[in-house]
Amino acid sequence: MSEPALLAVDWGTTTLRGALLASDGKVLAEHAAPHGLLSIPPGGWADAFAAEFGAWLAAHPGLPCLMAGMVGSRQGWVEAPYCACPANLADLAAQLCWVQPGRVAIVPGLSVEVDGLPDVMRGEETQVFGALALLGLSQATLVLPGTHSKWVTVQGGRITHFATYMTGEVYALLRQQSILARTLPADDAAWVAEAFDRGVDQAQAPGGLLHHLFAVRALSLFDRQDGPWLASYLSGLLIGDELRAQALPAGQAVVAVGSALLTDRYQRALAQQGHPVRQLGAEAAWTGLLALSTAARG
Amino acid sequence: MSEPALLAVDWGTTTLRGALLASDGKVLAEHAAPHGLLSIPPGGWADAFAAEFGAWLAAHPGLPCLMAGMVGSRQGWVEAPYCACPANLADLAAQLCWVQPGRVAIVPGLSVEVDGLPDVMRGEETQVFGALALLGLSQATLVLPGTHSKWVTVQGGRITHFATYMTGEVYALLRQQSILARTLPADDAAWVAEAFDRGVDQAQAPGGLLHHLFAVRALSLFDRQDGPWLASYLSGLLIGDELRAQALPAGQAVVAVGSALLTDRYQRALAQQGHPVRQLGAEAAWTGLLALSTAARG
Numbered sequence: 001m002s003e004p005a006l007l008a009v010d011w012g013t014t015t016l017r018g019a020l021l022a023s024d025g026k027v028l029a030e031h032a033a034p035h036g037l038l039s040i041p042p043g044g045w046a047d048a049f050a051a052e053f054g055a056w057l058a059a060h061p062g063l064p065c066l067m068a069g070m071v072g073s074r075q076g077w078v079e080a081p082y083c084a085c086p087a088n089l090a091d092l093a094a095q096l097c098w099v100q101p102g103r104v105a106i107v108p109g110l111s112v113e114v115d116g117l118p119d120v121m122r123g124e125e126t127q128v129f130g131a132l133a134l135l136g137l138s139q140a141t142l143v144l145p146g147t148h149s150k151w152v153t154v155q156g157g158r159i160t161h162f163a164t165y166m167t168g169e170v171y172a173l174l175r176q177q178s179i180l181a182r183t184l185p186a187d188d189a190a191w192v193a194e195a196f197d198r199g200v201d202q203a204q205a206p207g208g209l210l211h212h213l214f215a216v217r218a219l220s221l222f223d224r225q226d227g228p229w230l231a232s233y234l235s236g237l238l239i240g241d242e243l244r245a246q247a248l249p250a251g252q253a254v255v256a257v258g259s260a261l262l263t264d265r266y267q268r269a270l271a272q273q274g275h276p277v278r279q280l281g282a283e284a285a286w287t288g289l290l291a292l293s294t295a296a297r298g
Numbered sequence: 299m300s301e302p303a304l305l306a307v308d309w310g311t312t313t314l315r316g317a318l319l320a321s322d323g324k325v326l327a328e329h330a331a332p333h334g335l336l337s338i339p340p341g342g343w344a345d346a347f348a349a350e351f352g353a354w355l356a357a358h359p360g361l362p363c364l365m366a367g368m369v370g371s372r373q374g375w376v377e378a379p380y381c382a383c384p385a386n387l388a389d390l391a392a393q394l395c396w397v398q399p400g401r402v403a404i405v406p407g408l409s410v411e412v413d414g415l416p417d418v419m420r421g422e423e424t425q426v427f428g429a430l431a432l433l434g435l436s437q438a439t440l441v442l443p444g445t446h447s448k449w450v451t452v453q454g455g456r457i458t459h460f461a462t463y464m465t466g467e468v469y470a471l472l473r474q475q476s477i478l479a480r481t482l483p484a485d486d487a488a489w490v491a492e493a494f495d496r497g498v499d500q501a502q503a504p505g506g507l508l509h510h511l512f513a514v515r516a517l518s519l520f521d522r523q524d525g526p527w528l529a530s531y532l533s534g535l536l537i538g539d540e541l542r543a544q545a546l547p548a549g550q551a552v553v554a555v556g557s558a559l560l561t562d563r564y565q566r567a568l569a570q571q572g573h574p575v576r577q578l579g580a581e582a583a584w585t586g587l588l589a590l591s592t593a594a595r596g
Binding site: 074115118120148163165166167169173177178202205207209210211213214218221222224241242 | 416505506507
């Protein structure tokens with residue numbers, strides 16, 4: 001196999017992923033484990049890093065390593081202070097937080113402030129720059145769906161603005177812990193596309209999210225819809241409310257980055273509103289880390 | 299003491315309240331217990347009723363009893379089918395659900411339907427008609443805050459429309475179970491009025507509730523505000539979003555019915571937007587039950 005140029009690591013709250021990347025971006029090997037921030041004791045990061053990646057590093061002495069995600073949070077290995085928006089790839093590369101100087105570094109997260117209220121991301125910035133590189137874009141509107149979805153505006157190669165939506169977390173809470181949970185199935189295995197579409201559509205109607213949610217309860221009281229329909233409708237209401245808040249210009253193209261399970265739903269909801277969508281998987285993180293590594297050396 | 303004319307009961311999900319009322323509405327005696335629907339085994343309602351109110355009924359043979367609330371739900375004593383809106387006091391009185399004919403009855407809840415989506419209330423309808431009687435109104439906009447807040451429109455003495463908001467339940471979930479809970483105090487003992495006001499105000503700004511919520515997290519990451527401030531701000535965001543969805547006409551007066559803890563918050567938020575508010579306590583239910591009892595005899 002080609003010689004690896006970078007050990008790329010995406011170390012999140014509950015999981016970690018790593019990849020050996022060739023200088024042309026080819027993924028030579030991958031590793032994933034459910035060993036996220038929450039499973040690592042204070043002071044245990046260097047040991048955890050060695051346990052996960054020691055074999056690769058022994059096989060490739062001197063290989064540089066770049067890490068993104070919650071590994072750089074206050075509860076992480078080393079706190080990598082947020083880089084303020086607007087920020088481009090070079091800004092991030094200049095503010096890498098070195099764990100082992102010249103060898104192992106953590107990518108800083110981003111912060112932005114609107115009307116005195118801050119917002120933050122950590123890990124998604126790397127996926128954004130990876131997506132821009134993969135698609136050859138310097139201007140884009142991106143969504144990175146998840147527990148806390150991020151909507152990102154890029155102009156002239158710089159992230160100029162972003163906003164976080166607690167859509168995924170609120171969905172999980174309502175789905176599992178609220179009164180609505182009583183009539184919903186245990187998982188989303190039975191997906192009802194028409195119900196999801198109806199939810200997206202209803203979320204655009206007057207009334208507000210807190211009201212629209214209650215219809216899930218009322219529909220079940222009258223036995224109008226079954227559990228799988230209602231779960232898909234609930235998902236549509238929440239993603240639809242997130243889209244309503246964007247107030248995207250008509251026809252605005254969107255890049256959706258993340259797991260296909262989620263980006264498929266966003267693509268469907270956005271298409272319903274006339275927005276073309278390009279989807280990219282989480283491999284955008286590898287491209288982003290390689291680009292940052294190159295920029296840091298430059 | 300005067301002779302009681304009615305045993306009035308408000309039997310909810312987690313608690314029950316009862317009162318002996320004179321024919322002029324005077325409360326002669328009251329009883330409350332944490333014995334709501336959830337604590338009563340199937341088939342156990344008659345026994346529970348006797349255990350709670352047997353002594354009063356023995357002392358006043360033949361006293362009529364009217365009950366409102368979840369006692370009339372599918373999991374209650376007898377299911378009292380919803381009465382469709384528009385509905386006035388006479389409509390409700392005509393559809394009382396008799397448990398012991400001529401003696402003990404349950405007030406039906408109300409249903410309404412907009413664009414194929416139903417909404418329901420059970421118990422609040424009685425408080426609404428009580429509030430109208432107490433204030434001498436036949437036209438009003440009312441809010442009944444709670445786990446599931448109700449906004450009610452009354453025209454010509456009839457409830458013509460209402461809408462449920464899951465505000466209280468979503469607040470509790472976010473407050474106790476979400477990532478936001480980590481930096482919030484255990485209870486709302488330390489109330490910060492200025493933070494609540496800021497939340498109400500921010501909820502009117504573009505961005506949407508799912509986004510505004512995340513600022514609670516970001517503000518704590520930067521140590522900008524402490525836990526009590528953030529909890530009050532969160533409450534303001536949710537109540538503020540509920541108000542935003544109302545899009546009330548400028549200067550529209552509102553009647554708030556419920557516990558002072560909640561109606562005080564709604565009054566404050568509504569006043570911030572220029573709406574005069576009159577508050578009534580849950581005793582409005584007694585007035586409503588007495589009026590229904592009179593209408594049923596008439």
